[in-house]
Every structure is written in C-alpha cells, then in structure tokens.
Amino acid sequence: MEQETKKEAKWEPKLLGFLCRWCSYAGADLAGTSRKKYPANIRIIRIPCSGRADPLFILKALRMGFDGVLISGCHPGECHYQTGNYYARRRIAITKKFLEYLGIEPERFQASWCSASEAIKFAEVVTDVTKGLKEVGPNRLFIDEREEHGAKASG
Amino acid sequence: MSRKISKKDIGKLLSQWGEKFTVFAPAKDEGMAKMAEWDGKDTSFLDWYRNTVVPPKANFLPSMEKMFSFRQGEEGYQLETPSEIDKQLVFGIRPCDARALSILDMTFEDAYEDPYYLGRRKNSLLIGLGCTNPCDSCFCTSLGISPTESNDVDLMFTDIDDEFLIEEVTDKGKELLASTSGLEETTEAEVTKAKEAKEKAYSRVTRTINTEAIADRLLASFDNQDFWEQIAAKCLSCGICTLLCPTCYCFDINDELVGKEGARFRSWDSCGFCLYTKMPMENPRHEKWHRVRQRVCHKYEFYPMNFDVIACTGCGRCIRLCPVNWDITQTLESVPAELEKQKA
Amino acid sequence: MEQKLRDEAKALLEQGKVDYIIGFAPGSLKFTTTPLITKDKGDADRLVINPFIVNNLSVFLTEIKGRVGIVAKGCDSRSIVSLIQDNKVAREGVIILGVPCPGLIDVNRAEKLVGKDRDEIDDITRDGDKIAITVGGKKKEFPATEVLFDDCLSCESPTPEEYDILIGEPAQLACDTELSREKIKQLEGMPLEQRWEFWKGEFNHCIRCYACRQVCPACFCERCFVEETEPQWVHPVPRWQDNLMFQIARILHVAGRCVDCGECERACPVNIPLRSLTKKMDEIVYDLFKYQAGTDKEAKPFLTAYEQEEAEDLIR
Numbered sequence: 001m002e003q004e005t006k007k008e009a010k011w012e013p014k015l016l017g018f019l020c021r022w023c024s025y026a027g028a029d030l031a032g033t034s035r036k037k038y039p040a041n042i043r044i045i046r047i048p049c050s051g052r053a054d055p056l057f058i059l060k061a062l063r064m065g066f067d068g069v070l071i072s073g074c075h076p077g078e079c080h081y082q083t084g085n086y087y088a089r090r091r092i093a094i095t096k097k098f099l100e101y102l103g104i105e106p107e108r109f110q111a112s113w114c115s116a117s118e119a120i121k122f123a124e125v126v127t128d129v130t131k132g133l134k135e136v137g138p139n140r141l142f143i144d145e146r147e148e149h150g151a152k153a154s155g
Numbered sequence: 156m157s158r159k160i161s162k163k164d165i166g167k168l169l170s171q172w173g174e175k176f177t178v179f180a181p182a183k184d185e186g187m188a189k190m191a192e193w194d195g196k197d198t199s200f201l202d203w204y205r206n207t208v209v210p211p212k213a214n215f216l217p218s219m220e221k222m223f224s225f226r227q228g229e230e231g232y233q234l235e236t237p238s239e240i241d242k243q244l245v246f247g248i249r250p251c252d253a254r255a256l257s258i259l260d261m262t263f264e265d266a267y268e269d270p271y272y273l274g275r276r277k278n279s280l281l282i283g284l285g286c287t288n289p290c291d292s293c294f295c296t297s298l299g300i301s302p303t304e305s306n307d308v309d310l311m312f313t314d315i316d317d318e319f320l321i322e323e324v325t326d327k328g329k330e331l332l333a334s335t336s337g338l339e340e341t342t343e344a345e346v347t348k349a350k351e352a353k354e355k356a357y358s359r360v361t362r363t364i365n366t367e368a369i370a371d372r373l374l375a376s377f378d379n380q381d382f383w384e385q386i387a388a389k390c391l392s393c394g395i396c397t398l399l400c401p402t403c404y405c406f407d408i409n410d411e412l413v414g415k416e417g418a419r420f421r422s423w424d425s426c427g428f429c430l431y432t433k434m435p436m437e438n439p440r441h442e443k444w445h446r447v448r449q450r451v452c453h454k455y456e457f458y459p460m461n462f463d464v465i466a467c468t469g470c471g472r473c474i475r476l477c478p479v480n481w482d483i484t485q486t487l488e489s490v491p492a493e494l495e496k497q498k499a
Numbered sequence: 500m501e502q503k504l505r506d507e508a509k510a511l512l513e514q515g516k517v518d519y520i521i522g523f524a525p526g527s528l529k530f531t532t533t534p535l536i537t538k539d540k541g542d543a544d545r546l547v548i549n550p551f552i553v554n555n556l557s558v559f560l561t562e563i564k565g566r567v568g569i570v571a572k573g574c575d576s577r578s579i580v581s582l583i584q585d586n587k588v589a590r591e592g593v594i595i596l597g598v599p600c601p602g603l604i605d606v607n608r609a610e611k612l613v614g615k616d617r618d619e620i621d622d623i624t625r626d627g628d629k630i631a632i633t634v635g636g637k638k639k640e641f642p643a644t645e646v647l648f649d650d651c652l653s654c655e656s657p658t659p660e661e662y663d664i665l666i667g668e669p670a671q672l673a674c675d676t677e678l679s680r681e682k683i684k685q686l687e688g689m690p691l692e693q694r695w696e697f698w699k700g701e702f703n704h705c706i707r708c709y710a711c712r713q714v715c716p717a718c719f720c721e722r723c724f725v726e727e728t729e730p731q732w733v734h735p736v737p738r739w740q741d742n743l744m745f746q747i748a749r750i751l752h753v754a755g756r757c758v759d760c761g762e763c764e765r766a767c768p769v770n771i772p773l774r775s776l777t778k779k780m781d782e783i784v785y786d787l788f789k790y791q792a793g794t795d796k797e798a799k800p801f802l803t804a805y806e807q808e809e810a811e812d813l814i815r
Contacts, residue, residue: 056724056732059732059748060732060744063740063741063744076808083805087802087803087805089809089810089811089814090788090801090802091751092810093787093788094754094783094787095751096813097787098750098779098783100691101686101779102747103689103691103692103697104695111814112815113814113815128815141695184770185769185771186607186611186770187768208768218706219736219737219738290616290618292618388534388536389533389534389535391710393710393713393714394707394709395710395766395768398707398708399706407735409734409736411736420736422735422736422737423707430722443562475528478713478762479533479534480526480528480531480532480533481533484527485527
C-alpha cells in the first residue's frame with residue numbers, strides 16, 4: 001500500500017504530442033529557444049501535417065499507456081499543404097466526441113492550432129493539458145486486473 | 156449400471172463436484188449461450204439449454220492462450236511456462252461436441268503431441284447431456300453420431316422428465332460416480348423411459364445429408380471452378396463458421412514484446428480469412444472460392460483421407476450463425492455426382 | 500410485388516442489361532433469407548420479398564465484376580450511394596431494384612417475447628402496426644415496435660431514394676425514434692467510468708470473427724488496418740483491449756459512410772450491441788456537420804470534405 005502511494009505521488013503524466021512540421025513543431029522549437037518554460041511531460045513526434053494524424057495514432061498511444069495525446073497543427077487557412085488541417089479538424093472532432101461517449105476522459109485527447117510564432121501559446125497549451133491530465137490521473141483504461149492467460153476457458 | 160438424480164438436485168450435484176473440479180455449465184450472457192464457470196447456484200439452464208454458441212472446444216483450445224512468457228536476462232532468455240492446469244468438469248456437453256473433441260484429439264496427437272490441448276484433455280471430465288430437442292439445423296445422425304448416446308463422454312445424462320438417468324461410459328466416469336453421493340438406483344421402468352426418450356430425440360433430427368462417397372465426389376469436383384464459384388458467391392469470408400465450429404482447430408501464434416519481456420500467444424485463426432495463406436510471394440487461396448472449397452474439402456475429404464473420419468459432427472452452428480445463411484448441407488447435396496463418369 | 504420483382508429481374512438478364520442479379524432467396528432455416536447471386540434467368544423465380552430480407556446486398560458490389568441488377572431496401576440504396584460517392588461503384592454499372600421496406604423482423608426479439616427458439620415458432624407475420632407470432636397453433640399479437648430491428652424504428656428512408664425500378668408501393672413505417680436509441684441514451688446517462696466498464700464487458704466476448712467488418716459495405720479495404728504488421732496497430736490476440744481498439748478504429752474509419760443498416764450487430768455471433776456505437780457515430784457526424792451518409796451521390800465523401808468554418812470550439 002505504502003509503495004503504491006509513493007508511486008502515485010511520484011507519478012507524472014506522459015503526454016504524446018503529434019506536431020505538424022511547418023507550424024506547431026516550429027512553434028515548439030521557438031518556445032525552446034525563447035526559454036519559455038513548459039512541462040517536460042510531453043514527448044513530441046513530428047508529422048508533416050496535422051492531416052497525417054490517423055485516429056489510430058490516438059488509440060494506439062492510449063493502448064500503449066500514454067496518459068494523453070495532443071495533436072497540434074497550423075491554423076485553418078494557413079496549412080502548408082492548403083487543406084490538410086481541414087481534414088484533420090473533421091477527424092479530430094468526431095474522435096473527440098466518440099471517445100468521450102465510450103467513457104474516455106476528454107482531457108486525454110486534446111487538439112490545438114499553434115503557428116510557428118506562437119511559442120507562448122504552445123507553452124500554455126502544454127501546461128494546460130498536462131494540468132488536466134494530472135487531474136484525471138494515470139491512464140488505467142486498458143489495464144486488466146484479471147489473469148490474461150486462459151487456463152480457464154475464454155469466450 | 157445406471158443411477159438417477161432429480162433435476163431439483165442438480166445444483167447440489169454440481170456443488171459436490173465443484174469441490175474437486177472447476178465446473179463449467181451452460182450459461183446465457185447477453186442472450187448468448189456458452190459454457191461458463193458455474194456460479195454456484197444457477198441451474199435455470201435446464202429450462203432453455205439446447206446448445207451453446209461457442210463450442211466446448213474453447214475449454215481445451217481457448218480462443219486465446221499464453222504459451223509461455225519470456226524475459227531477456229544477462230545470460231540469454233528465460234522462459235516461464237504456465238502453471239498447473241486446473242481440473243475441469245464440463246457439464247452438459249452434447250454428443251456432437253464431445254465427438255468433436257475426439258476428432259480434434261487426432262490432430263493434436265498426430266505428428267506432435269500438443270501439451271496445452273492434451274494437458275487440458277487429461278485434466279478434465281466430460282458430463283454428456285443427451286438431446287431431447289434437436290434444432291432444425293442439426294444433422295448429427297447423418298454422420299453416424301447419435302444425439303443421445305456417446306462414447307466420447309465420461310458420464311451420460313438422459314432427460315426423463317423430472318429426473319436424469321446417469322450412465323457410466325468410461326472408467327474415469329465410473330470412478331467419479333463411485334465417489335458421488337446423493338444419487339439413486341434406477342428401476343427397469345426408468346431405463347425403458349430413457350430408451351424411449353432417446354429414440355424420440357433421434358427421430359427429431361430431420362436434416363440429413365448423403366455422405367456416401369462424399370470424399371470421392373469432392374475429389375472429382377476439385378477443379379470445377381464454375382461449381383465452386385457459384386457455391387462461394389454469397390460467402391463474406393468472415394470467420395464465424397470456422398471459429399465457432401467444434402472441429403476447427405486452426406490457430407495463429409504471435410509474440411508480444413515490451414522492452415525485454417514478452418509472451419507468446421496462441422489464438423484462433425480462420426482459413427476463411429483472405430490473408431490466412433498469404434506468404435511473401437503469393438497467396439494460394441486469394442480467391443474466395445478457393446477458401447470455401449478448402450473448408451468443405453477439409454471437413455469432408457482431406458480429414459477422412461488422413462484419419463478415416465469426417466471432421467464434421469452435424470452440430471449446425473455454421474448454418475445457424477452464418478450472416479448469409481450459407482448452408483454446408485446444401486453445398487454437399489449439390490456436389491456433382493460425377494463418379495460414374497470418372498469410373499468410365 | 501414479388502412477381503413484379505421476378506419479372507423485372509428476368510427481363511434485365513434476358514435483355515442483357517446486367518450480367519448478374521443480386522437479390523434474396525428463401526433461406527434454409529425458418530424465418531431466414533439468403534443472398535442470391537446469379538447469371539441464370541431461371542433463378543429469378545426464386546427471388547422473394549418478405550420481412551426477413553435482412554442482408555445489405557451492396558456489400559457484394561465491391562467484389563463482383565460486371566454490371567449488376569441489385570435488390571435494395573432504403574438503407575441498402577443509401578449504401579450504394581455512399582459507394583458511388585467513394586468511387587467504388589459506377590452509377591451506370593448498377594440497376595437498382597428498389598424495394599420499399601416497412602421494417603424487418605428481428606427473430607431474436609420474437610424469440611425472447613414468446614420464450615421459444617425460432618424452430619419452435621410456427622409463424623411470424625406483420626399486420627400493419629402489429630406483429631403476430633404463432634406458437635403451437637396459438638397466435639399472440641405484439642406492437643410492431645417490439646419485434647422490429649432497432650434501426651428500423653428510426654428509419655428515414657423506407658422507400659429507397661435512389662433506384663431505377665421501384666417494386667411496390669411506398670412503405671408505411673412503425674416509428675419510435677426514442678426506442679431505437681434507448682441503449683445509447685442509457686450509456687449517455689452513465690458516468691464515464693461506467694461506460695468504459697460496459698464496453699470492457701461486451702468486448703470480452705468478441706472472438707475476432709470480423710463478421711462486423713465483412714458484412715459492412717463501407718469496409719472495402721483490400722488490406723484492413725488490423726492486418727498490418729508493420730506497424731502492428733492492433734494485436735491479433737482476441738483480448739478485450741484489442742477487440743475494443745479494433746472496433747473503435749473501424750467505426751472511426753467508416754464515419755460518414757455508415758448508413759446504420761444494422762448488419763454488423765445482427766451478424767455478430769456473440770451479441771455485442773454494435774449499433775450503440777455505429778448509430779452514435781452517425782449522430783455525432785450529423786450533429787457536428789449536418790452530414791448524412793448516402794443521401795447525395797454528388798456530394799464529396801464526408802472525411803474528404805470540409806467547410807471553412809466548423810467544429811472550431813473543439814480545438815484550442
């Protein structure tokens with residue numbers, strides 16, 4: 001019991017960020033060079049465009065144990081590929097609503113538009129999302145307390 | 156030598172057996188019948204039970220099982236095999252499903268003795284329950300299987316209205332019966348009643364197929380693409396008929412790795428899936444009609460050629476559960492009887 | 500009505516307007532029908548129309564090569580339109596024999612109402628807004644809304660909107676939109692954790708037969724994402740975590756193309772209430788974007804279209 005509370009006290013949410021290469025990733029970079037502080041909970045994967053983000057990325061991340069996922073891209077109308085973020089917006093919208101319907105806390109999947117110059121915004125978004133994740137707690141969605149290995153019949 | 160037990164006392168009987176075994180009995184989950192771990196009190200299945208959706212093969216070849224776990228240490232890999240297998244007692248298995256297990260035994264004992272499957276078989280007891288109300292999709296009688304008699308169970312229960320007649324079939328069953336209390340002796344009249352019940356149940360299986368020379372007829376039709384394309388046209392290539400077939404045994408093996416630890420799993424697979432036979436350079440069963448032909452021939456031609464028995468027990472699940480009502484009995488009836496031509 | 504269908508189908512084959520006819524023939528079990536796919540005009544006499552023509556036959560359009568005359572209910576014709584939007588089917592390549600449908604009888608529900616299995620039921624017949632189930636010679640009547648499939652209760656296109664030949668009169672519905680989304684409403688009322696527990700329990704039963712995917716006309720990928728191994732998105736082992744992940748991803752992939760025909764739920768051998776997922780996705784798509792699948796064959800498919808301003812409130 002004591003070890004558990006110790007573990008939980010030390011727990012830091014793991015946030016996976018998919019940032020588009022032209023705007024958001026550059027914005028994150030600028031945050032770094034401008035020495036804008038934001039929590040180190042985020043791990044960043046650079047994708048060419050927010051339109052590259054498949055709902056499978058979000059599901060896989062949650063399945064693997066990440067506490068939250070953030071997708072960030074260019075503002076609508078400013079996409080480097082013209083329309084990528086429009087497609088992303090539709091996918092993000094239905095995924096958000098659907099995951100919440102299923103019982104996944106909305107804080108676990110967040111999205112933002114962040115341009116290459118918006119270092120402050122990026123730092124704020126990450127800080128905010130991390131705070132939200134700390135409130136909802138560790139991702140226990142896919143954890144199974146029962147025995148997995150089927151010595152008893154399954155199905 | 157037979158005994159009997161009142162239906163009211165089945166709960167007590169299962170509890171008694173539950174002290175030595177993990178007891179499985181029919182249960183309904185969301186309206187779907189399956190063999191589940193008996194909860195200790197519910198015997199309402201006696202009112203509705205005809206047969207389960209998931210066949211009892213799941214108790215021996217589970218839909219998913221861990222074969223072993225492994226860890227990479229400093230001196231190589233350490234393997235850890237699963238612990239002792241629980242003793243299990245499957246109550247209410249139908250003769251068709253029990254025969255299916257004997258058919259599966261032939262494969263798992265063949266070139267390699269599968270310790271997982273055979274370990275479970277060794278550690279379990281099958282308590283058969285004879286049918287009184289066969290479904291209209293059942294056709295066990297055409298395959299030489301009786302809905303009421305079985306050599307593949309350890310004890311056989313026959314429904315005689317308010318009671319069950321219990322017959323010993325194997326030595327294991329005899330042993331179990333000897334150590335079971337609460338059973339009564341049977342009278343001549345009750346034995347006769349059981350016999351009549353069995354005859355009645357047998358006559359209620361109305362679906363029949365002609366299995367005469369079926370292996371030869373299928374062999375002769377093997378290259379008849381027009382025939383097989385027409386047969387396969389409405390199949391959707393899902394896995395229902397195969398995964399829920401009591402004699403199907405195809406499985407997939409996957410390793411799952413996280414860091415330096417992992418486990419190897421075996422899980423059900425289906426020859427109906429398009430990618431089942433895919434290899435790097437080709438897929439010999441890429442066409443749907445290849446796969447449908449494979450399913451029919453495996454059951455009715457290849458298995459008889461290898462093991463002298465048709466690998467189908469007429470349980471009818473494939474007919475009941477297929478989303479497009481693809482019916483194997485219709486297919487078998489329409490296999491061209493070209494035997495005369497071939498012989499000439 | 501059946502005779503008209505048979506005559507039209509026969510004519511289409513005789514006149515060489517189509518290579519295949521796809522329709523429904525009587526099944527080999529009580530209260531079942533089975534798809535009939537044929538080039539032979541003699542087979543046209545086996546075509547039937549009854550309250551058990553459940554299959555969405557448009558699923559065969561993506562694999563059949565040739566011109567097809569296809570029997571389509573309202574939901575099926577919307578699937579065909581959706582396939583046309585996706586460029587999987589050419590409008591000129593199909594002749595749609597539209598069949599107005601007043602709702603399909605769910606035999607599972609009938610069984611539950613009378614406490615008997617289907618082979619112990621003598622007959623199930625529809626009479627306006629009542630359905631009569633006969634067992635052992637005795638007839639019992641029930642309101643149609645208790646025996647029809649859930650999705651039929653909220654059907655918006657009982658008469659197909661896209662067709663070439665209409666067989667019969669426009670159909671009368673037995674509607675109960677609230678009843679058709681009862682399960683969804685229940686789930687929406689639960690706290691998040693309880694909902695997830697519910698789906699955990701359901702997907703413990705899943706055996707990965709993929710029937711839901713195979714019956715779905717919208718699932719036409721040559722290689723499904725579950726079959727990818729580089730990277731392995733979903734483990735092939737049927738544990739509930741991966742079963743649930745498969746279904747969530749599948750429904751997200753067919754969003755905007757699913758017409759809520761209900762075939763996935765009907766086909767599922769372990770009774771997972773899939774329509775509580777598919778119908779909810781349809782509602783989400785409509786609520787956010789006012790888009791309904793299969794209603795406009797000129798429209799761009801949902802996930803390949805966009806408006807300048809939409810759904811901005813969901814993004815920071």
